[in-house]
Amino acid sequence: MVPNVQDVINDKRAAACYGGEMMNWSLSNFGKNYSQHTGINELMDDLGTAMSGRKTYRMLGGGNPAHIPALEAVWRSAWTQIADTPEHLERVLGNYDTPQGNPDFLEALATSLSVRYGWRLGPEHIAVVNGSQNAFFYLLNMFQRKSSGDEPAEVLLPLAPEYIGYADQLLPGTCFRAIPPTLELLGDHRFKYHIDFDQLHLRGTTSAICVSRPTNPTGNVLTNEEMHRLNALAAEAQIPLIVDNAYGAPFPDIIFNGATPLWTEHTVLVMSLSKLGLPGTRTGIILGPPELIRAVAGMNAVVGLANGNIGQAIATPLLHDGRLYDMSQQVIRPFYEQKSRQAMAWLDDALTDSLPYRIHVSEGALFLWIWMEDLPISSRELYQRLKQRGVLVVSGHYFFYGLESPHPHANECLRLSYAQGDNVVQEGVAILAEEVAQAYANG
Secondary structure, eight states: OOOOHHHHOOHHHHHHHHSOOSOOOOOOOOHHHHHHHHHHHHHHHHEEEEEEEHSEEEESSOOOOOOOOHHHHHHHHHHHHHHTTHHHHHHHHHSOTTBBOOOHHHHHHHHHHHHOOOOOGGGGGGESSHHHHHHHHHTTTOOOOOSSOOOOOOEEEEESSGGGGGOOOOTTTTTEEEOOOOOEEETTEEEEEEEETTOOOOOOOOEEEEEEEEETTTOOOHHHHHHHEEEEHHHHTTTEEEEETTTHHHHHHHHOSSSOOOOTEEEEEEEESSSHHOOOGEEEEEEOOOHHHHHHHHHHHHHSOOHHHHHHHHHHHHHHSSSSHHHHIIHHHHHHHHHHHHHHHHHHHOOTTOEEEEEOOOSSSSSSEEEEETTOOOHHHHHHHHHHTTOOOEEEGGGSOOOOOOGGEEEEEEEEEEOOOOOHHHHHHHHHHHHHHHHHHOO
């Protein structure tokens, strides 16, 4: 008789049967690279634990989007329409799409973006991947530019801090070089990072420029002028400017300052359905020249055969009738802008003027970046103390990789997500303020 799976899980003897010593195999450097501790692994483990409901945490750490009832009603209706059309359901669940993506989705997206922005864009400029995280593993390792000798190719990050999820993606032969920011102090408790163009220069080994916009972790949105300057540098060097647009316009359009997206012959624009409220579909999108798209499709075929169909099937009719863009502007952006303002107000009330804190101006994305000047403990230690009290945030030190010298903000900053329910955010902020005050008082 085959035992019930839950009985096995509950049986303590299962640990002895299946939890023995590590296999006596030798991992390659590739295998070792992904078996070690990483920031993105910690972040996603925290997120998965918190969202599973098995433990009670106030989830202010990961980038899981909010559950917005108006949007979830749209997803439910779209899925019901698919399920109620047998031949459509059979195609979505029972067929592979092409390695590049579903042709109907590619056509709908290319047409709608061309109409919206005047871009000369066709399906041959678009590839679908298994989420934007997957997209960056492909893209960051795809380009190489060497001047001489055995120097590694470098991906230039114009503005540190930068997204935690890139940090461990590079394969041997490529490295990051990050430029520390200039700092603008705004009022008593706000500040803003800017690109230091005086320090930003390309080398013969620079293979690509990479930025997130809105910037993860800070909520900074690079200006249109800054983007055009970066694009000009990329064009002059004949390298790509890779733009992480997971939170940007036209969807989900979590941008509060009116910035517009950039796509040119020198730009690779990476988009996603995740922050619309569909992270479980793992639908990432790459916009680039046809030669690049063919290479991405080839990588999809080799690595995973094809991508998931569900996100594309849900989004296609919403692209045709424009609802995807309307929801982004009329529902998603106002929702997060209000939550951002409310979370900053709670932080200001809880931290009080007696503590030396500043919050990066919130221009987009789902996060607040809190700088606690001369914090007596490390941001990693503060993260651990908060976790012990049931509050999950992300330590700032993970976002300062690729720098030639340490930056003080690495140990003085935290990233906080405000996407969860108001009671969760408010309670988490109150506990955060208590721990910060305790750290300044007693170390």
